[in-house]
Amino acid sequence: MATGMTTGDGAGVRDPRLPERLLLAEREQFVRLLRSRATDDYFSVRTCCPGWTVRHVVAHCAAALDRVLTGRCQEEGVFSPASNDRDIAERADWPLTRLIDELDRGFAEAGAVLADRTDGALDAIALGEYLHSGDVREAWRVGGAYGGRSVGPALELLAHLTYVRKSPALTAELGDRGTVRLGVHEGAGEGAGEGAGEGAAVYVGDAATLMRLYANRPLAGSRYELSGVTEAELVFFR
Template identity: 60%
Template sequence: MTTVGAHDERDPELPGRLLTAERDVLIPLLRGRPEGDFAAGTCCPGWTVRHVLAHCSAALSRVVENRFEEGVFSPESNDRDIAERDGWPVARIVDELERGMTEAGPVIAGAGGALDGIALGEWVHAGDVRDAWGVPGAYGGEQVQPALGLLAWLSRERGHLALHADLDDVDEPLLLGAPSGERSPARYLGDAATLVRLYSGRPLAGARYELAGTVEAELNLFG
């Protein structure tokens, strides 16, 4: 049986594929919502849907325009990016986001892996928006398999704890993290969306899963 994430080779085109595929479903969703919906709170402390989207569009614009000054993507930098877009109409933020999701892939591909986490973060934030609006598919849906492939590579590249995941809704088991002779791999049983929540530090209220050999806080890839 094939194990997703079991090989070490990076696919440089994967982040771009994930972004453009997510663009094709997320942007129509955003354009179809009334202005008031963007004031809904999200699981990101203090951020509304509008704040999340402003952060996402700003981050991708930085990638496309190669603007990486010292301290970029720190909480302070993120807050400044959001504040700069405070007076923008929502449509302008969505336009910037669409451009970034379209154009960032080749830049990320050429960065040798240094920017791959941005693509995964954008996909997770799309899940934050769906979660805030009660839209099905948050942290899962049609793009979950490429997202899991990227998550597996990032967790291994960063030397994260090794974990074998047997997923209820994905045919192949998933290997995350970097195996070590000092510690046996942890194990996860549950669905893919909950696994993504665990690795991205998202709320788990009502989630049903089994985790052995580790604790939830140890899995957070972005924490």
């Protein structure tokens, strides 16, 4: 995204291939990182997710995409804490190679399944996978956490999801990444086109910190300006 470009215009119109593009981009980068560090020492590192190590996060991500592929996202209580714990426990004895292979397959194939759904009800899973890859990068202190080369499609998907869920209107000024409009803006129709952004709250900072705000991730050490809305009002994933 170059300077002067705006992401979020047209956010009310779903791009069915957007989650797939994000998953494929993360497959190329994140799976390679996991395979390069597939040892118990690396996978036992604690993450910012309460009670979860890197292994727990990867198991959760692999299980979520497997549910997409096998049509098991409609079960009662799916993705609740109890459901997530069961999914992780089912994979507790798996070798790391098997766990990473399952995640790799999910990244490769789940996007097409999401695209075939006309309601877009599961599109947020792709964004969740991206954010959890950030949790792992953060735990390992490698670059690109909540940013990186996949941040473009991640921002586009966040703009659409915050529109669908009627989040507060926010205009995010991201420097050399341009402007992102999130939530529902005054006077914006389904296309959220011209005139969107009037009366919106304003964020000034980098894309990774913006992702942290919406994902309710730690903000220690970050620098940003936020006016017209509180951090708590922006939280998308709880």
